[in-house]
């Protein structure tokens with residue numbers, strides 16, 4: 198594929214046509230923050246924290262999906278970009294419990310995001326779902342990045358156990374008809390847990406340990422669950 202030459206933060210770079218701005222920036226060591234993007238998932242440009250400023254463009258571009266073009270001039274840290282990222286992070290932090298989001302916490306600090314700015318910090322309330330022996334679902338921590346749905350579907354597992362449910366502030370990842378996970382097509386492969394960036398999906402044992410259970414209690418709970426499954 199023919200190469201395209203552009204400048205990113207004043208540095209000239211040549212990359213194959215079709216490369217995303219994110220990849221081109223990473224290639225020259227420029228850091229662009231991402232949340233919904235995952236190397237092994239189809240990029241969906243949902244969170245918009247990766248926006249960059251392209252000279253002459255009316256709006257900011259999501260670097261994870263926007264492709265380079267000849268002569269393009271990109272700014273990854275302009276004032277407008279930083280303001281936009283800060284607002285996005287503040288809206289997320291205002292709505293969702295990000296306390297266990299290890300990759301997002303440094304962004305909150307870097308952009309000095311004020312999590313109380315919107316809705317006085319009244320974060321989304323969602324009951325923790327503990328309906329299977331493998332993992333818990335704590336959607337009060339979910340940023341709706343869509344990665345779990347993607348790996349459950351065409352990006353990896355082709356299982357289609359989960360999707361978006363409800364609308365607006367109530368939007369959440371859900372099973373069909375909110376059935377408990379064992380009653381769905383879920384095969385408990387764990388890929389959704391592996392790609393979750395916020396701790397909304399967590400291995401059951403890890404959660405039990407966090408809740409103060411001893412290893413013995415966890416073992417007993419596991420055995421009881423096995424017995425229950427055999428009888429079912």
Ligand code: FES
Nearest residue numbers: 242244245247261
């Ligand atoms: S990382 Fe690009 S939109 Fe989320």
